[in-house]
Amino acid sequence: MTDLRSFIDKVRQETPEDFLTITKEVDPRFEITALVAKLEQEKRFPVMLFENVKGTRFPVVTNVHASRRRLTAAIGSDPRAAQANYLRRIARPLPPREVSTGPVKEVILKGNQVDLRTLPQIVHHEADAGPYITAGITLAKDPLSGRLNCSFNRLMFIDKNHTSIHLTVAKHLWEFYTNAEKLNQPLKLAIILGAHPAWSLGALNIGSIDEEEVYLMGALAGEPMEVVPAETMDLKVPARAEMILEGEILPFERVDEGPFGEFTGYSLGSRKRELFQVNAITHRKDAIFQDITVGHIDHLLLSTIPMEANIFRCVKAMVPSVKAVRIPAPFTVYVSIEKKTEGQGKNAILAALGADMYMKHVIVVDHDIDIFNDQRVQWGVGTRCQADRDVTIISNVGGSDLDPSDLKDGVTAKMGIDATAKPRLDLFTPRHRVPKDVMDRLDLKDYVPASWLAQKGTGR
Ligand SMILES: Cc1cc2nc3c(=O)[nH]c(=O)nc-3n(C[C@H](O)[C@H](O)[C@H](O)COP(=O)(O)O)c2cc1C
Ligand SMILES: [Mn+2]
Numbered sequence: 527m528t529d530l531r532s533f534i535d536k537v538r539q540e541t542p543e544d545f546l547t548i549t550k551e552v553d554p555r556f557e558i559t560a561l562v563a564k565l566e567q568e569k570r571f572p573v574m575l576f577e578n579v580k581g582t583r584f585p586v587v588t589n590v591h592a593s594r595r596r597l598t599a600a601i602g603s604d605p606r607a608a609q610a611n612y613l614r615r616i617a618r619p620l621p622p623r624e625v626s627t628g629p630v631k632e633v634i635l636k637g638n639q640v641d642l643r644t645l646p647q648i649v650h651h652e653a654d655a656g657p658y659i660t661a662g663i664t665l666a667k668d669p670l671s672g673r674l675n676c677s678f679n680r681l682m683f684i685d686k687n688h689t690s691i692h693l694t695v696a697k698h699l700w701e702f703y704t705n706a707e708k709l710n711q712p713l714k715l716a717i718i719l720g721a722h723p724a725w726s727l728g729a730l731n732i733g734s735i736d737e738e739e740v741y742l743m744g745a746l747a748g749e750p751m752e753v754v755p756a757e758t759m760d761l762k763v764p765a766r767a768e769m770i771l772e773g774e775i776l777p778f779e780r781v782d783e784g785p786f787g788e789f790t791g792y793s794l795g796s797r798k799r800e801l802f803q804v805n806a807i808t809h810r811k812d813a814i815f816q817d818i819t820v821g822h823i824d825h826l827l828l829s830t831i832p833m834e835a836n837i838f839r840c841v842k843a844m845v846p847s848v849k850a851v852r853i854p855a856p857f858t859v860y861v862s863i864e865k866k867t868e869g870q871g872k873n874a875i876l877a878a879l880g881a882d883m884y885m886k887h888v889i890v891v892d893h894d895i896d897i898f899n900d901q902r903v904q905w906g907v908g909t910r911c912q913a914d915r916d917v918t919i920i921s922n923v924g925g926s927d928l929d930p931s932d933l934k935d936g937v938t939a940k941m942g943i944d945a946t947a948k949p950r951l952d953l954f955t956p957r958h959r960v961p962k963d964v965m966d967r968l969d970l971k972d973y974v975p976a977s978w979l980a981q982k983g984t985g986r
Contacts, residue, residue, distance in 0.1 A: 720768020
């Protein structure tokens, strides 16, 4: 049975050191995020369940995705094989299975009964304009094609039945919304709250607008998603979610949203964003309200696994001998390839930039460099790259509107650094090394006292 609470129970039972229940009352204004941040300083990243949150009867769970081991276990993978496993699973999409009812229908609130202020009003960071819902997965239908889309979109509470919604320009939900606006219609959608991590990883798949994420969410979870008809619109919603908000993005309405502490690590100012009206809330009797600690590990790990998998898939279409992909920082990706022919470094750059709108800087290195080691990547750039030959810059390309360095919202420059050896690694100046037979022949113990070896060095 795939749902958030079964996942939490599994963590609680199998790895109790990764789970923390907080019974003492917390103020959702800063205190939940503060406790996550304090544990982060101690290098602890447990799932945190807050049973007693001021101003609401709903318990809050956060930090669910803050461990790579935990997150990849949710899709039946070990941490190292996450991208390959992700790609293998989404290659076999599973259609949702309709059921007559489910736990998410235990409580149904419509019209005047809707009051968003009963939900936990979580304020994450100091400059934030107010409380936000950060773990909402939108489920929407394109008014033109009828196709479904899922993505994460943050919601800022406005009043008892309205929030703002942040739609990145040119992403799929924005595309649906502009289609609806042209028809002068609202865009109806459901917000899924309280999701199994496999669903979340599926919702974050980067791919064609024709790929319906609900199929991938099932594929990643290893079983079809059970769905039930929504109350106020023609849409089927996950029967085992904790809570569903049903509503619509109103055409042509805009509201002030932000400032908000972003995943980039910066607090960006207020902008005009779309307005979401909530028409119904359905939830479990004892629903757990899910939060994602924005801009912290919980958030960053969750978004990078699907992005890395997709970039790997797209680079592989161009350079079959791609070895690994890693996103070490916002808008930045490292790619390692076993270059077999001249020019493949730049093919990899073009493929990576074409694969993901958010990517801004691509660094391509040879396969002998471990891209999980930033120092080695910099060594490759320092010793195998000539800027006038190997750096490609493309101006005025669509990117993220959350990049604090751009001058115009969402329009950015892209850069590729081809740090592969030219023309090819096996033809490049050789690396220095002590002869192998000498290394094999010498035993430190024959030359150095054991007591000295046992001492801890001071490093450098
Ligand atoms: C916690 C979290 C919050 C996010 N918030 C937003 C958001 O507010 N607006 C947005 O456009 N994308 C947001 N994203 C990123 C999108 O969900 C992601 O790019 C998604 O793949 C887009 O879906 P699409 O490819 O179907 O358009 C968020 C991602 C995460 C993990
Ligand atoms: Mn999509």
